[in-house]
Amino acid sequence: MRAEALDTLIDIERNKKLSHIAIGETLMRHQFEKKSDRAFYTRLCEGVTERKIYLDYILDTYSKTPMRKCKPLIRSLLRMGAYQILFMDVRDAAACSEAVSLAKKRGFARLSGFVNGVLRTIVREKDRLPVPDKKEFDKYLSITYSVPEWLSRLMIDQYGAQTAEMMFASFLEARPLTIRTNLSVITPEALEEELKKEGVSVERGTYLPYALTISHLNYLGKLAAFRQGKFAVQDESSQLAVEVADINEGDFVLDVCAAPGGKTFHAADRLHGTGKVLSRDLTEYKTDLIEENKDRMCYENVEVQQWDALVEDESLLESVDVLLADLPCSGLGIMGRKNDIKYQMTQQQLSELAQLQRNILSVIWKYVKPGGEMIFSTCTLNRGENIENIRWIEENTPMRLVSIEDYLPETLKGRTGSQGYLQLIPGKDSCDGFFISKFERPEAR
Incomplete structure (x- = not known):
């Protein structure tokens, strides 16, 4: 399925389509193909996407034409060939010859010799490939683990060089x-x-x-x-966010940014058929995803609504026992699963997302009844969207940060300290990078 992989990679690059969507569409069309063929296609597409910066670094070493100046089809072909040679159990000759064959079939016969030459050079040199200099550690991390330099600098600043490298390395590991x-x-x-x-x-x-x-x-x-x-x-990190919520039978639970519904249905499960979960999201596409999963999971105590979380719903004021606020974020904690997030995110977007969270929080905290609780969580590692917004909640609402220690499994106890929140770290923890905190609305005096 190399031809299908080539089409997918071009689609991702040319049309800025999210890789998991592009790959999923192709897998759906080929759902009756052999499992081994589907696995090969998936591994090739995901691998080329997640290691794109490193592949271009290697290819630029041996190509007279920089990758950024190559035609999109030739660039994708070279990345595919290099990935197979360096990271897959594929015969080197097959990786080269198939790339040449595809170049010819797609109307680039005159460049087939160039493709063949570059890939065969990599085959000859693969035991002595260039290695980025660690003296410029941000650049070293960027090339080695295929992350933009601004992102490697951010994680070094926030977590230190050793932890940043551990996280980036974990994103490249296969995960079930x-x-x-x-x-x-x-x-x-x-x-x-x-x-x-x-x-x-x-x-x-x-x-x-x-x-x-x-x-x-x-x-x-x-x-x-x-x-x-x-x-x-549902990743265990996301499951933990509901685990720390003190959901009891008969509770009214509101999930404000719910798609595709993992926490919604986890909360419904905890209610044992009682109470109610109101599951909301912004668009019809997202609420349709929740409805689809609701039909499959058969939860009768879930209601799905399309609603903009920035718009206050007066009918919900002080009515919610448990508010699940897993808010829009940069997704930097799930780069291992959605491997093109790192290429699409910018520093400006990080700031905009942090502000969007605050705008949503300024509305939704009012839904929590006195004595009720709010779980504020994200699937990012960026402290601007996590810890800084915890401080914002404390300074701008009556919500009070409370400990989640008693609800954590033994292996995670002691990580929250006096701060009352948990940051899960890829590579250190056996799950996605995820942030979990818990707030309580004080009882009226």
Whole structure:
């Protein structure tokens, strides 16, 4: 499926399409292809995308024409060939010859010799490739782990050089798919058994008893357990955000930025068929995603609404027991799963997202009833969107930061200190980079 991979990579670069969407569309069209072919296609597309900066660094070393000046198709072909040679268990000759063949088939026969020459040079030199100089550590991290230099500098400033490198390295590691058991209909043990019977490799989660990781599956929709709503795809970091919420039977829970609904349905599961979860998001596309998952998971105590979180809903003032505020963010904690986030995000956007969070928070805190709580979480590592906004909440609302220590698994206890929040670190923790905090609205005196 090299031709399909080439089309996808060109689509991502030329049309700025998100890689997981472009890849997913192709996999859907080829859902009945052999699992090995689909896996090869996915690995090639994801690998080229996540290592693009490093691949261009290597290719520029051996090409007389810089990659930025190459035609998009030739640039993508060279990246594909280089990735197969350096990172995949593919015969070097096959990687080169297939790239040449594709160049000819796509009308670039006159450049096929150039493609062949560059790739065969990499084959000859792959045991002595150039290495970036560590003296300029931000540039070293940028090239080695394929992240923009501004982002490597930001993470070094916020976390230190050693932790920044650990995080970036972890994003390049293969990671299984994490799921949450729908405890309303099945136990984790029974779900594990069902999945294994369908040929799926299953491991228990690191932190939570109802979390599992799965691998060696062809297509999620082919699993009967998925179609029957027995589990939801949800990283353990996201599951922890609901775990620390003190959700009790009969509670009214509001999830303000809910798509695709992971926390919504986790909260519904905790209600055991009682109470209500109001699940909202901005667009019809996002609410349709939630509705789709609601139909599959069969939760009767969930209501889905399209609503702009920036607009105050007077009918909800002081009515919510638990507010789930997993707000729009830069997503820097999930770069290992969405590997083009790092290329699309800018420093300006980080500031804009932090301000957007504050604008939303200035509205939604009012929905929490006295004695109720708000979980403020994000899937980013940027402290401007996390810790600084905790301080903003404390200074601009009556909400009071409270400890989440008692709700954490033993392996994570002691990490919140006196600050009352948890920053999960990729490479250090066995999950995505995620930030979790908990606030309480004081009782009226």
